Amino acid sequence: METNHILSGRYKIIKPIGEGGMANVYLADDLQTKKQVAIKVLRMDLQSNDDTKRRFQREARASRKLNHPNIVKVFDIGEENGMSYIVMEYVVGMDLKHYIQKYFPIPYQKVIDIMSEILDAVQVAHDHDIIHRDLKPQNIMIDNHDHIKIMDFGIAVALHDNSLTQTNTLLGSVHYLSPEQAKGGMATKQSDIYALGIILYELLTGKVPFEGESAVSIAIKHFQSEIPSVQKFDPRIPQALENVVLHATAKNPKDRYLSAKEMKADIQTSLQKSRANEAKYLPALRDDLDETKIIDVPAKSDLTTPDKKQSRKLAFLKRKRFWLWAGILGLLVILITGIVIGSAKKDVTIPDLSGMSQTQAESTLGDNHLQVGDVAQQHDDNVQKNRVIKTIPNKGMVVKENSRVGLLISLGPKKIEVANYVGKNYTDVAKTLKKLGFTVRKTTVTSNDYAAGQITKQDVPDGKKVIPRDTIITFTVSTGEAVINMRDLTNYTQKSVQDYANENGLNVSFSSAYSDTVEKGLVISQSPSAGTPISREANIKVSLSLGKRPVKPATTTFSKTLTIPYNPVTTSSTSASTSSSTQSSSTSSSSLSSSAQSSGGVQENHVTIFIQDSTHNINTVYKQFPITQDTQVNLSFTVKQNESAYYRIVRDGELIMSDEVQAPQ
Known part of the structure; x- marks a missing residue:
């Protein structure tokens, strides 16, 4: 589907986020709920396949029955123009396979926490009689808060679904396939338990227990080979924890845990000191009646026990x-x-031995009166490992009896060591790998660290040796910096602006100003303006309102500092120049002067100050104090606009200073 296509009038496609063998997955906006969702769309080449469509619809039906925090929710199912789709919860995070590759080694308690959530989800499915059948790390998501979400019930089986018939097709991923499924048997709940044991093994060791040259060889190992010891890989792993792996992966389903709930109860106590000396788990001895056996039947005469003679x-x-x-x-x-x-030696034609095992080739040469000569080996992409590529001399040539014929034996396809492609151009890398036979897939992600088109991650680790034609390698490719349109922040509070910046990785700085139109605490202006394209880590500026500018007060307060001179010689008479308005005050001061006492030979001057302003009257004493030296005094005045203030200073009954003062402009 194209970007911006609106599916069923509701879901606006943003971009593809995954590809699978059955369906493609897209990120979309739900225009009704305003939330992002994941939409799984059945591939176009499978839309006409009725069996596939039934499986796809079965996934939707199975998933909608399950409501659990550790299971990806299914919101909607539908069909548009013959195209079937499922609308699911969008999980921001990575699948467990990538998580193991990124964070291994994982602490044991973290492993137990992850498995506990997986087991909770599987138990819910089993309680609804739904078997997943394809449990593997690739189908388990772990979000950015380390919560588990199981998805992809595409091959899930409802036990009561009588429309399903057993086939010999192995639908589950072979690395996690139970022995009974590998033999072509029907999957059960214990088959899911086996897969859970393999997942636990991978969490503890970082790898799957069985590898092979083909899916068939791996499947055979599941029912023939014992699970390798996790303690041999990491001797620090407690025996009790290894026992959980052994119990879950027992060859006989009867020896496995009865339920996911039982397995969870066991693993959650595996690190306790009380289980420190636990013995290694061994399954019960059973007669495997399910296997085909050849039984020798004695003759009737042999049924009785013979005597010694x-x-x-x-x-x-x-x-x-x-x-x-x-x-x-x-x-x-x-x-x-x-x-x-x-x-006499006869002529012999060298037979065609190509494709035979070495043993078969040697036998055929012997049948043709020929001997085996030198045996060499080389890699071959078309001939299976340990099979004959050709003879030397070549087939069809005539030689004498007992001649030696060399054999060239295949080592199988040559393995190639995967390089580190992070930071390289995806188009160039994909072109090179496809020529080598790899299947290359691509997912995209925005990135501030990698330019558009550069690879940011690869799911096959560098250094691993693989067979190209059997390998699918998925690259995460940068689309460049995430670009968003600047939101209109009008009427946002400071907290709302900060939350918006945090969500989008922006740097914000605040300033403030008075506004007669914008309420205090809300945004007045912003830069860049609304609608401007910006990238993550961009700087934005926001001005917040201080409310209306305050009105200038009606009065002004100011001060004036004066120095009052000290007079060492005092008089007891009142100055003749004292005005009538200060007569009573001067008399009072003169009285104080006459009663003044000398202190250590120093005669005090008594000072009285009068001021006239909005709060004081000139006829009322403002300050009164003695001095024995020149003294500074600070006079504070409060006046109304365009008014003046006055002061008078009397020393020992004599007016020595007076003036009119104006408020500074």
Whole structure:
């Protein structure tokens, strides 16, 4: 589907985020809920396949039954123009396979926490009689808060779904396939338990227990080979924790945990000190009645137990019979040898041995009176490992009997060591790898560290040796910096602006100003303006309102500093120049002067100050104090606009200073 296509009038496609063998997955906006969702769309080449469409619809039906925080939610299912789709919860994070590759080694307690959430989800599915059948790390998401989400019930089976029939097709991923499924049997809940044991093994060791040259060889190992010990990989792993792996992956389903709930209860106590000396888990001894066996049926005469005499007789007859046949064989060898020696060497045509095993080739050469010569090996993309590529001389050539014929044996396809492609151009890398036979897939991500088109991650680790034609390698490719349109922040609070900046990785700086139109605390202006394209880590500026500018007060307060001179000689009379308005005040000061006492030979001057302003009257004493030296005084005045203030200073009853003062402009 194209970007910006609106599916069913509701879901606006943003971009593709994944590809699978059955469906493609897109990120979309739900125009009704205003949330992002993941939409799984059945591939166009499979839309006409009725069986595939039924499986796809079965996934939707199975998933909608399950409501659990550790299971990806299914919101909607539908069909548009014959195109089937499922609308699911969009999980921001990575699948467990990538998580293991990125964070291994994982602490044991973290492993237990992850498995506990997986087991909770599987138990819910089993309670609804739904078997997943394809449990693997690639189908388990871990979000940015380390919560588990199981997805992809595309091959899930409802136990009561009678429309399903058993086939020999192995639908599950072979690395996590139970022995009974590998043999072509029907999957059960214990099959899911087995897959959970393999997932636990991978969490503890960083790898799957069985590898092979083909899916068939891996499947065979699941029912023939014992699970390798996780303690051999990491001796620090407690035996109790290894026992959970062994119990879950027992070959016989009857020896596995009865339920995911039981497995969870066991793993959650595996690190406890009380289980420190636990013995290694061994499954019960059982008669495997499910296997096909060849049973020797004795003759009726042998059904009774022979006595000792009869036994000795039987042993003698066997020895006699052996020497008889040995003699006959010896005579035949002598006879054949004589014939060969007495005969001339004949011409022999070298047979076509291509595709045979070395043993088969040697036998065929012997049948044609030829001997095996030098055996060499080389890689071959078309001939299976340990099979004959060709003979030397070549097939069809005529040689003499007993000639030696060399064999060239295949080592199988040559493995290639995967390089580190992070930072390289995806188009160039994909072109090179496809020529080598790799299947290359691509997912995209915005990035501030990598330019558009550069690879940011690869799911096959560098240094791993793989067979190209059997390998799918997925690259995460940068689309460049995430670009968004600057939002209109009008009427946002400072907290709302900061939240917006945090969500989009922006740097914000605040300033403030008065505004007669914008309420205090809300945004007045912003830079860049709304609608401007910006990238992550861009700087934005926001001005917040201080509210209306305050009105200038009606009065002004100011001060004036004066120095009052000290007069060492005082008089007891009142100055004749004192005005009538200060007569009473001067008399009072003169009285104080006459009563002044000397202190240590220093005569005090008594000072009285009067001021006239908005709050004081000139006829009322403002300050009064004695001085024995020149003294500074600070006078504070409060006046209304365009008004003046006055002051008078009287020393020992004599007016010595007076003036009118104006408020500074």
